[in-house]
Amino acid sequence: MGYVPSEIAMHLDLNNSVWGQFKTPSIRNLEGRSEFMHNGVYKNLRDVLGYYNTLADAQVVHHHQNALLAPLNFKEDQLEDLEAFLRIFTRRRD
16 A cells, blocks of 8 residues: 555644654655655645745644744745745656
8 A cells, every 4th residue: 555645644643753754765866756644634845845844734843842943034035036946856757
């Protein structure tokens, strides 16, 4: 059976004992992906960058005393530049 985001997400989101135990994926070949984050909640790179830019809907982790992330607060042109940079790491198949 393949990867089922909703089942894995349910376990990770509700079980604080596994915090930080999943592998961070590579930034290579981002354009070929259809799901981002551990639960597949974002369908494209732009949505991921939007999340990190504002941290809207970020999950509050109660077992950490300090905030783990801070919003990027990039302007639109900065987000576009970051997205273009990240897409450099996609191998072109000509």
